Amino acid sequence: MSAERRYRRLLRWYPEDWRREHEEVVLGMLLDDADAAGRDGPDTGEAIGLVIGGIAQHTWRRNDRRRTTATALIVAAVLALLYAVTVTWSPSTAYAGYLGPFSNPTVLVASALAVAAGLALAGRTGAARLLAVASVAGLVVLVVAAERSGWMGPGVGVLALLAPPALSGALPPKGVRGAARDAAAAIGLVLVLIGAGIAASYSALLVELVASDVPLPAVDLEIAAFAVAAPLLALAARWPLSRRSRAAGAAT
Incomplete structure (x- = not known):
């Protein structure tokens, strides 16, 4: 699986409206960082951080709706x-x-x-x-x-x-x-x-x-x-x- 696909799968933890506005920019930054570090995709710590960030975004959205x-x-x-x-x-x-x-x-x-x-x-x-x-x-x-x-x-x-x-x-x-x-x-x-x-x-x-x-x-x-x-x-x-x-x- 390519690095882009792996990052996109992790970004699916984020709300749809967040992804519409930010996904492409964030994806480009993540790919650039991985390339600069000589990685072919997210490491374990980065993947966990993205998942936690996505869950936090959903929580903030629910609080906004409340x-x-x-x-x-x-x-x-x-x-x-x-x-x-x-x-x-x-x-x-x-x-x-x-x-x-x-x-x-x-x-x-x-x-x-x-x-x-x-x-x-x-x-x-x-x-x-x-x-x-x-x-x-x-x-x-x-x-x-x-x-x-x-x-x-x-x-x-x-x-x-x-x-x-x-x-x-x-x-x-x-x-x-x-x-x-x-x-x-x-x-x-x-x-x-x-x-x-x-x-x-x-x-x-x-x-x-x-x-x-x-x-x-x-x-x-x-x-x-x-x-x-x-x-x-x-x-x-x-x-x-x-x-x-x-x-x-x-x-x-």
Whole structure:
């Protein structure tokens, strides 16, 4: 086996994104050092050092993803608690959908996200991610229930605000490019919902002016837009990165 192949096999201990960025440069340096030392490949000490370095890189990557999870869930929890305190706090009135002094049950989601953030900070990343996904699922149920029952929220806009950071914490992106794609997907989702809201307003006005006896569709246009756009944007944010990762792995 050639020296290059032996070094490449050792470098496979390193994460794929590290190899994409550094492998060729490091490989050239290793081959030059081996040639200068009169070796035809890595010696035992060098091989052990490369393996340990690769394991350390994987450990650092996992720690980065844990920090990303904690940061994203803290953002989601803060936004949810701000919404619960500043928007839904209404102790002097009562209406359908009220939960104690709150005008809708979103405070339950906010509490769950706060617990998820606490778990992430305590190092219980797996439990934190599961709770974040459950919180988003619960929020979806509340949005649909509010729309069907005439509650005072939460609306689709709240879902668009809280779901991206919560899901980004549950499924943390890889590197700066992944975070940028998540942010772009979140902005795109908000723009889609704004457009759906405007379209719904104009549609309602048009029906009222032209055919007031025609019933409006039972499904809220914003909910329909969210149901279609959210999975597509999430896929667009993650699929290209996964695809490139697999291609890079196959090439090496």
